[in-house]
Amino acid sequence: MKNSSNIAKYKRLAPLYDQLMGNRLFRKARKQAFSEIDIKDGDSLLLVGVGTGEDFPFLPNTNQVIGIDLSEDMLKIAETKAKGRNITLMQMNAEHMDFQNQMFNVIVLNLILSVVEHPEKVLEKSLKHLSPGGTLLIFDKFIEPDKKPNVLRKVLNKITSAIGTDINRDFNEMKMGLPIEIQKKYQTLNGLYTIIVARESHTANHISI
Incomplete structure (x- = not known):
């Protein structure tokens, strides 16, 4: 996946995105994801890869939210x-996001x-801007750890990669280190x-699943 080509891919996909990813099943899954975290009054939120704003219905109306894409x-x-x-939108490369010293209580990926192109960089940048004790919420397509994709998944990945999504990524690999x-x-x-649902670990032997 190349960020430069993704711009062109999502330019073509944008008018169709809500029809593809805004259906009842996906909205139910997004709602399920947000139900796993506790957003308190006053918490600041960062939506990385905000897309067309499909997450907005599941956010509190009173909290400060920044969305980048x-x-x-x-x-x-x-x-x-x-x-x-209370949502501010910015065009920004998630791999190079920089909010100076601004921190967020909840970062949504x-x-x-x-x-x-480089998901490990996005995770690293997210940790940099995550407040102490803050929460990372992730909803995505990942292959099971230590399992190689089967033939069908490899074929499907050629199709999904053409529209900007790699379905054969291992979360354990991208968070390594x-x-x-x-x-x-x-x-x-x-x-x-x-x-x-994850957070920054401050112990030498942090949990790995």
Whole structure:
């Protein structure tokens, strides 16, 4: 996956994205993911790879939210859904995101780690901007650890990669060497997608699932 080519891919995909990823099943899975975390009044949220704003219905109206995305076309659609809410949208490369010293209580990485060119960089940057005790929420397509994709999955990946998504990525590989402690991890949508709740680990022997 190349970030440069992803811009072109998502320019073509943007008008169709909500039809593909905004159906009842995906919205139920997104709602399920957000139900796993506790967002308190005053918590600041960062949505990395905000896309067309499909996560907005599951966010509190009172909290400060920043959403970033590489695709200007996706952000234009998200802007129409952000009206009347405390949401700021920015065009930014998630691999190089920089908010200076700003920290966030909750960072959401929904359907982004399977898209970016270097997902480990996105995780590293997310940890940099995660407040102490803060929460990472991840909803994406990952292959089971230590399992090689079967023939069918390899064929499907050629199709999904053409529209900007790699379905054969291993989350354990991308977090290797990073102080990430997984608190919850389970599959949804018939095992095709994974929900992960994690935080920064401050111990030498952090949990690895």
